[in-house]
């Protein structure tokens with residue numbers, strides 16, 4: 001079920017707006033891959049209605065902001081941007097402004113109150129309703145629609161058109177929401193309890209993508225390891241390991257990635273499914289967050305440093321060439337110098353291939369925001385720099401180990417810095433630059449001839 005705040009309008013369905021053919025839209029996306037994928041689907045829906053993309057909000061008939069609550073000052077940035085859009089809308093009275101995503105889910109009425117020129121607010125599970133909501137607002141004025149706790153898989157269409165950035169690579173959502181309670185994270189509050197898509201729906205979507213020429217899919221979920229626990233298919237819940245194997249059998253899909261697993265939930269069955277499915281890449285994003293047992297407990301992560309390393313060792317034993325990336329937060333409330341040293345120790349032992357490192361900053365509405373012991377910015381900065389220096393050195397060493405190897409790479413397109421050089425990725429997700437022009441989506445065999453701190457250089461063999 002979804003909850004609507006329908007301002008000044010009767011509760012009947014509006015007449016379908018005659019046609020939006022030829023009208024233009026502009027989508028601005030904040031935040032994570034989930035949001036990027038949702039934006040692809042919003043674009044796909046609008047284009048299915050005849051709309052065309054605009055290069056800037058100033059020239060668009062419909063502007064959509066797909067928001068995130070994770071970043072610092074997200075509220076300020078959103079309202080600042082909405083303020084600048086008001087001036088644009090004053091010049092183009094027919095323009096419609098939509099705000100979707102996590103902040104819209106959390107602050108629906110507040111957005112309509114503070115920015116009265118917004119036409120539609122829609123929640124994280126209401127993406128598929130964008131066209132109807134546009135119709136509503138054209139006929140009756142501003143509207144907000146978000147999900148509530150009774151929303152289920154039945155309320156969401158299994159497949160939406162998507163306007164993908166890439167012809168050869170696609171995201172496929174397998175779950176939305178999260179049942180965990182990491183104290184720094186707003187996701188459970190804005191995306192709700194975990195809802196899994198049925199395996200058959202996921203497989204059908206992957207088959208359709210393969211039919212369209214997609215060769216690489218990334219399965220998306222906040223905690224992919226708990227996939228299926230909420231489903232009952234003839235008395236049995238599907239599991240992620242089986243889903244991986246089934247996706248691996250879809251003809252035409254040569255690379256499968258997924259993000260993110262939760263270290264507390266990952267088990268051998270998933271590692272064996274990875275090892276035994278030729279299409280599943282030897283790559284794991286394995287979010288550590290902290291190496292300190294007391295900070296991990298305060299974060300409600302459900303593992304300690306030793307257990308994390310044991311799981312990592314298990315994963316590497318089953319998949320010897322596994323490339324591992326991670327997330328680490330520095331300066332969580334109460335983090336002492338010893339806690340931080342523990343993180344450095346786990347990072348040194350884990351030898352991640354790469355890491356996304358973050359400086360803690362409180363997110364309103366999360367338990368950590370009101371915890372005692374917030375750390376001074378200068379202390380966080382200094383620790384952060386030590387962590388980055390350590391991880392950069394490890395990443396460089398890991399990259400050096402690749403020199404001399406022959407790798408299959410998938411071309412992404414020309415390098416951003418030099419159009420005469422192509423950027424490609426190994427199965428381990430390492431970026432490789434190759435001299436020459438090669439079509440995006442092409443597989444090539446390259447020999448790695450040189451390593452830099454954050455990428456590799458190869459020649460076609």
Ligand code: SF4
Nearest residue numbers: 178180182185187222
């Ligand atoms: S597992 Fe934790 S960090 Fe990840 S989405 Fe759920 S609550 Fe947030």
